[in-house]
Structures are given as structure tokens and as C-alpha cells.
Amino acid sequence: MALSTGHNRVRTAVFISGTGSNLKSLIKFSKSKKSPISVNLIISNNPKAKGLDYAKKFKIKKKVLNLKNKNLSENKLLYILKKNNIEIICLAGFMKILSKNFIKKFKGKILNIHPSILPKYKGLNTHKRALNNKEKYSGCTVHFVNSKLDSGKIILQKKVKIAKNETETSLAKKILVQEHKIYPKAILKVFNL
Ligand code: GAR
DSSP: OOOOTTOOOEEEEEEESSOOHHHHHHHHHHTSTTOSEEEEEEEESOTTOGGGHHHHHTTOEEEEOOOSSHHHHHHHHHHHHHHTTOOEEEESSOOSOOOHHHHHHTTTOEEEEESSOTTSSOSSOHHHHHHHTTOSEEEEEEEEOOSSTTOSOEEEEEEEEOOTTOOHHHHHHHHHHHHHHHHHHHHHHHTTO
8 A cells, every 4th residue: 555755644443343452452553653554443343342442541433333234334334434534444353244345445455364374264263273173383364355254465474383282262362462463564564664
């Protein structure tokens, strides 16, 4: 993505469904000198998402949309994004699948973080499947979102070693630590910084 010279930070919406630890890492990054983005909007499909607390803490606008009626809520979402001049979207533990139409409207402007080394283990329960398959490594991937689940162009990946006594919980934790590092790095890469 190109940044014009003397740019203001690129207005970004972060979509969450749960804890929001990646949201927190993105907000922290956005406040650093080198960040090309500012986090201006938090969207959650889950009214109980813990990550929504960061809206208050960091004084960022938030919206909750249940996205059950996809067409209706996506239209509302598009309207909200437009009204807030959002230019890029970062999915961060967002557990809903966006429609083809929505993705087309933000073509090349939606990033996602996924807790596996894609193309391995697209979809849910990545850690469980990696452990069941006795993988030696797992990790995380930041990629562009296209209309096929977890299949868009890969921006950055980080591998982690799976220990002998690894559990789903310990692996998830280990990978999250890396997620918090690679999401900001991937954003810098996208803007050629
Ligand atoms: C993260 O591990 C993220 O990669 C994963 O959910 C977790 C959210 O944690 N995302 C997916 O599985 C997307 N299909 P967080 O809410 O603490 O950022």
C-alpha cells in the first residue's frame, strides 16, 4: 500500500470477537512514532468481548454489530466505516466470516492474523489439530483477506517450536506472544516501511 508523503496516519478499524490482546498490541503500536496507522474504530460482533474495554481505556470509538443478518449488518458496517473515514481493516481474533461483497468493497485493505503457519490449518481449532498431527512446529500468519477463508496473500509468518509436553493452552499462549510482534511488523511491511 502506498503512503503519500507528509501523510496523516492511515485510519484503521480493528475487528474483534474476544479478548483483544492483538487489538491491544495494535493500539500500542499505533501510538509509536514509526506507525503508519492510527486505530480509530473498534468493531465487535460480540457485545461481551473483553477487548471492548480497550475502547474506553484508549478513548477509541467502538461499535457492536451482531452480524446475524449478514446483508443488513454489513451494510450498516460499511456505512459506519465510511462515516469514520476508515481506510484499512485489521481483523484481530474476529470470528465471523465477511461476505464476498464486503471484501470486494475493501479489496486489498483487509488484513488478518491467524494462529497457524498457513496454508496449514485454516479455520478453527488450529492448535488442537497441530498437536493431534504431532507437528514439530506451529506459529502464526498475517495475511491479506480475500474471499476464500484464510487463503489471501501471506505478508508475514513466525514459526514456534512445539514442546514435548505442549498443551493447546500453552501453545496458544506461546503463539500469541509472537502474534503481538508480527502484526505490527506486517503493517510496516505492507506500507514498505
Ligand atoms: C488469536 O490467536 C488470533 O490469531 C485468533 O484468535 C486469537 C484472538 O486473540 N484468530 C483466529 O483464530 C481467526 N480465525 P485476541 O482476541 O487476544 O487477539
